[in-house]
Amino acid sequence: MASADVASQIRDEQVQLDRLNMQAEAAAERYNAGRIALVGSQQRSALAQARLHAQDTQVASLRSQAGAFAARVYMQGPAGQAVAIMGGTTPEQVLGQLSVLNNISRDQAQVLSLLATARHRQAQATADAAQALAAAKATVTKLEADKQAVESSAVQAQQVLKQLQAKQAQLIQAAKDAAAKRAAQARAAALAEQARQAQAALVAFRSQPVAVEAPPAAPARVVHYSGSAAQVAVQVAMSELGKSYVWGASGPDTFDCSGLTMYAYAAAGISLPHFAAAQFNEGRHVSQGELQPGDLVFFESDLGHMGMYIGNGQFLHAPHTGDVVKISPLSGYYQQQYAGAVRIAG
Known part of the structure; x- marks a missing residue:
């Protein structure tokens, strides 16, 4: 593979890595948002459970009171009821006690009915909160999986990039080594040629029968400049x-x-x-x-x-x-x- 091809792959892989890193950052932010939403759902679910527990406690208390009242009336029987009614000294008092007994029974039934309705609604709200909590947990789990997947892809891209960079470094070094080898061969050839020429010149000099006198050296050149x-x-x-x-x-x-x-x-x-x-x-x-x-x-x-x-x-x-x-x-x-x-x- 040529160094230029590797360099092109490195550029492409770097672009891919940058894109994956940005996706990983965005996925991490979505995961953080999901965790915040999960905390809110957990708080709402806990509040709904607490309210449901309070409603259950109140309903149980009223049911206990109503049961105790009914038991007393039952145990006293008709005679006891008559005594309670006849305890009045006047007809008006007797009628008043009858009215009180009826009102107590009616009010307790109404309160129990209202509490039962409220408890049903609270139970529904609690179920909805639990469902929302489960959905929030599922969302966070998916977001975390998405984040890990993108981060894993980024790690793989980083590894590929490092491998390509190492390959490029090897190719560059190989090219340098080849160039150095060619330069060394060229220098060796040049030195060999110089040695050959020197040997040839020496042979030619020795073959000359008479030495030739060298001409006198030329005088040094004097340069004159003008202007500022x-x-x-x-x-x-x-x-x-x-x-x-x-x-x-x-x-x-x-x-x-x-x-x-x-x-x-x-x-x-x-x-x-x-x-x-x-x-x-x-x-x-x-x-x-x-x-x-x-x-x-x-x-x-x-x-x-x-x-x-x-x-x-x-x-x-x-x-x-x-x-x-x-x-x-x-x-x-x-x-x-x-x-x-x-x-x-x-």
Whole structure:
């Protein structure tokens, strides 16, 4: 499987994992809501059970009182009832006692009927509460199962993603190893070719009957620059394009960032220290909108890098080890790290 295919699968699996994680979070919230509803149902069911128990107690008490009253009347018999009635001294009293007995019996029957009705309703409410509680428990159980299922899918997706990432790392390492092997083979071939050429040259040299005198060395080339100090500095710096960066170097064959600007302005007759932060304190500070060719531009909060502005939004600099003196746009990363500019001449 190619590394590009694995990378595509990783992207797809990451999208799937993100979706499952969101679903798991939503399922967890639904589960939390179900648990809250379950607590409410439990409270309502407990309250209904307590009310039903109170109704049962009251009905039992009234039934006990009615039973005791009926037992006394039965045990006394007709004579006892007559004595209770005849206990009155006047006809009005006798009639009153009869009315009381009738009212007591009627009121107790009515109260018992009302309590029986209330108890039936409370029993129905209790049954409804119990049914709602059972439904809430079932809902919570299902929500918990849903949550666990989504979380399990997310865990599986995470495992697949890790496997794909491990496979991608293996492919990348294999590609690096293959590239390193090819590079080593190329270097070995180049060294072998150099050795062959050197051997051939040695054989050719030894076969020469007479040594040839070498011509005299040519005099060193002298370059003359014209214009203002800033123009001369730009011309000198431009002439060093392609030369290697070496830390602490200030020419003529290698440079670091402050060594390049020091070297260029030295050719224009201006001495600068070999230190970016010190050069930042030379000359006059100018805004980015005022930049002119020859101005020194600085980067990073600690002024760890610098270069020379050459116009058209570009600057020339010696970047870092492994690189060469080159021109870069004053944008992107360098715009983000821009710290200021100084005009040395003009």
